[in-house]
Amino acid sequence: MQIRPILAAMRHHKAGTVLIALQIALTLAIVCNALFIIQQRITRMSRPSGVSESNLFVIRSDWADKSDTQRIDAQMQADLIALRQLGSVQDAASTNSFPLRGTGWDNYIKLQPDQPRMTTDSAIFFSDDHTLATLGTRLIEGRNFTASEVAAQKPRDAMHAAQVIISKDLARRLFPQGSALGKTIYVSMGQAPSTVIGVTDTLQAHMTGSWAGPYAYNAVLIPARLLNDYTYYLVRAKPGQLEAAMRDAPKALFAQSRMRIIDHKDGVMSFAQVRQRAYERDVGMAILMGIISVVLLAITAAGIVGLTSFWVGQRRKQIGVRRALGATRGDILSYFLTENLLIGIGGVLAGAVLAIGINLWMVTQFEMARLSLAYVVAGVAALLVLGQGAVLAPALRASRVSPVEATRSV
Amino acid sequence: MLKMTHLSKVYRTEVVETYALRDFNIDVKEGEFVAVTGPSGSGKTTFLTIAGLLETFTGGEYHLDGIEVSNLNDNARSKIRNEKIGFIFQAFNLIPDLNVFDNIEVPLRYRGMKAAERKQRIMESLERVGLASRAKHYPAELSGGQQQRVAIARALAGSPRLLLADEPTGNLDTQMARGVLELLEEIHRDGATIVMVTHDPELAARAQRNVHIIDGQVVELSEDPRFHSVHAVADGAHG
Ligand SMILES: Nc1ncnc2c1ncn2[C@@H]1O[C@H](COP(=O)(O)OP(=O)(O)OP(=O)(O)O)[C@@H](O)[C@H]1O
Ligand SMILES: [Mg+2]
Numbered sequence: 001m002q003i004r005p006i007l008a009a010m011r012h013h014k015a016g017t018v019l020i021a022l023q024i025a026l027t028l029a030i031v032c033n034a035l036f037i038i039q040q041r042i043t044r045m046s047r048p049s050g051v052s053e054s055n056l057f058v059i060r061s062d063w064a065d066k067s068d069t070q071r072i073d074a075q076m077q078a079d080l081i082a083l084r085q086l087g088s089v090q091d092a093a094s095t096n097s098f099p100l101r102g103t104g105w106d107n108y109i110k111l112q113p114d115q116p117r118m119t120t121d122s123a124i125f126f127s128d129d130h131t132l133a134t135l136g137t138r139l140i141e142g143r144n145f146t147a148s149e150v151a152a153q154k155p156r157d158a159m160h161a162a163q164v165i166i167s168k169d170l171a172r173r174l175f176p177q178g179s180a181l182g183k184t185i186y187v188s189m190g191q192a193p194s195t196v197i198g199v200t201d202t203l204q205a206h207m208t209g210s211w212a213g214p215y216a217y218n219a220v221l222i223p224a225r226l227l228n229d230y231t232y233y234l235v236r237a238k239p240g241q242l243e244a245a246m247r248d249a250p251k252a253l254f255a256q257s258r259m260r261i262i263d264h265k266d267g268v269m270s271f272a273q274v275r276q277r278a279y280e281r282d283v284g285m286a287i288l289m290g291i292i293s294v295v296l297l298a299i300t301a302a303g304i305v306g307l308t309s310f311w312v313g314q315r316r317k318q319i320g321v322r323r324a325l326g327a328t329r330g331d332i333l334s335y336f337l338t339e340n341l342l343i344g345i346g347g348v349l350a351g352a353v354l355a356i357g358i359n360l361w362m363v364t365q366f367e368m369a370r371l372s373l374a375y376v377v378a379g380v381a382a383l384l385v386l387g388q389g390a391v392l393a394p395a396l397r398a399s400r401v402s403p404v405e406a407t408r409s410v
Numbered sequence: 411m412l413k414m415t416h417l418s419k420v421y422r423t424e425v426v427e428t429y430a431l432r433d434f435n436i437d438v439k440e441g442e443f444v445a446v447t448g449p450s451g452s453g454k455t456t457f458l459t460i461a462g463l464l465e466t467f468t469g470g471e472y473h474l475d476g477i478e479v480s481n482l483n484d485n486a487r488s489k490i491r492n493e494k495i496g497f498i499f500q501a502f503n504l505i506p507d508l509n510v511f512d513n514i515e516v517p518l519r520y521r522g523m524k525a526a527e528r529k530q531r532i533m534e535s536l537e538r539v540g541l542a543s544r545a546k547h548y549p550a551e552l553s554g555g556q557q558q559r560v561a562i563a564r565a566l567a568g569s570p571r572l573l574l575a576d577e578p579t580g581n582l583d584t585q586m587a588r589g590v591l592e593l594l595e596e597i598h599r600d601g602a603t604i605v606m607v608t609h610d611p612e613l614a615a616r617a618q619r620n621v622h623i624i625d626g627q628v629v630e631l632s633e634d635p636r637f638h639s640v641h642a643v644a645d646g647a648h649g
Contacts, residue, residue, distance in 0.1 A: 002519055005508060005512050005515065005516075005519070008507070008508060008509070008512055009505075009507035009508060011507075012506070012507040013507075317503070318503075318505045318506075318507075321503045321505060322505075322516060322520075323464075323488065323491075324462070324464055324491060324497050324503075325491070325492065325497070325516050325517040325520065325564070326488050326489065326491045326492020326493070326517050326520040326521065326568075327488060327492075327516075327520050328484065328485050328488040328489075328520075329484060329485075329488075330485075331488075331520055402464070402465070403463075403464040403465075403488075403491070404459050404464045404465045406464065406497070406499065406503055407455055407458075407459055407464065407499065407576065
């Protein structure tokens, strides 16, 4: 309605106008990307692990005497029998690692023994015939390991893996055309062939970082007890008895042998804790981005309030003159709202370009997805609304300037 | 056109009450050219701001163009200011951020006039004050006399029935003051009612009628021929 004269007048407050527009642009660019990062982290955190997480917990047992692998092997088997016998426990299995653990083994997977490059990479979980039941992970093809297939494995020895079970995603990656069942794969440097005897439903690897994106759901289950310096016991409590089982299990283990260390702090962890640890950096990042967004928005809003208030003070006389010449309070209000909208539009246009620019830079620098345009559109709308909200109070004050101000000599 | 009866205006501050106007009576007829004189602080500006609906009053009645204005809401008062009244201020009060053309356009925009008509009226009134060539200039680029002529053009562009001027020549030298007064006289001849506050007896003398205000009251409505003749002589002496 009065856009042209507002633009004309704005040329006389270039510095403030440009400053606010720039602030809006920067805020938009950063907030868009911050919200996008938050959304990405939330998406990552809400991925399924493929494990039935409630009622599951893990115990880490470090052996006091690490030299005697034969004793370790005997102890592990005895431990498992003791754990499975507990009233609060449904099932248990030993392993080197598990989904969401963060660190663990991952090996190159090849389809030919003399293949120079890997086909893909996969997490290695040492398992036994109880592992799938303990994790609560379904077998969608083939069969489980039998007790007799499970052998002892020393860390430095060639991997004993005549039979393997692989995750659905790994199967699809290795054999996109048909079933993986009965196929041969090579899971170690030892170049011994392994036959796929089963395929599980979705099963997440131990690594959760964004770099591991392509391998996040690749897992190979190997039928072996790893005779390492320590072992993990995956324990599934009977429904509703998680707390009791988490108390009972370490006691049972110590009753078996005191020649072990179970850390009093994180030696026994529910799977909920495992998940929380796996993603605590993502949560931290999301919170940080959230705080940055809120702070930036607040600063921008404050900047708009401050500058507009200053302008209203500076223009009291001309507001009075406008009122004397017939402007209604609504006209004055709409003048300042329109002025802010025009500055805001300038700012968000620059900000949208900047937002996309920052994202493209992050795409090349980090493992970052392309910013969805919906975020830019939502950000643009949010900043324009924020601007109008911030300008409202000073604009209302302007509209209440009396026409008699026109006669005051300043 | 403009009729105030027993009108009063009190300014209240924490410590004092100032009667800027008390039992103030005036009746300005359609088409009159009235000069208002009086000592400083007597209430001349107060009278003009109330007359121009820039401010409300405390007591009494004010009829503008037959309408009792105390019952009007803010929007209605804005509309009357916009359509019926033209203001000329001592300090010109042009908007410094806008050029001459845009300054004159301000009241026309508030009236919701179409762009073509606005432009025509702006150019007409600029020609009338002899500044058609300065449409793109900013106020700061004009002399005081030119600025006041732009302000007059702004007041004229809306074809107001009532023109209120508060010491329109107060910031101008004699030469420029005379030019402005001639312009006002011309506007008056075209039918506008003019109320002008002035300190200058020479200018006051050229009005049809003088109103003298002392202590917030009209003390003299002079159409005394002697009053005119005295100034006619003075005029001649200056001439
Ligand atoms: N906003 C206000 N608040 C308090 N008192 C005021 C206000 N405006 C005017 N007055 C007082 O009202 C009285 C009349 O003031 P007004 O400005 O009308 O005088 P004036 O005749 O125009 O004077 P001058 O010739 O100096 O311009 C003065 O005593 C002044 O102090
Ligand atoms: Mg005055």
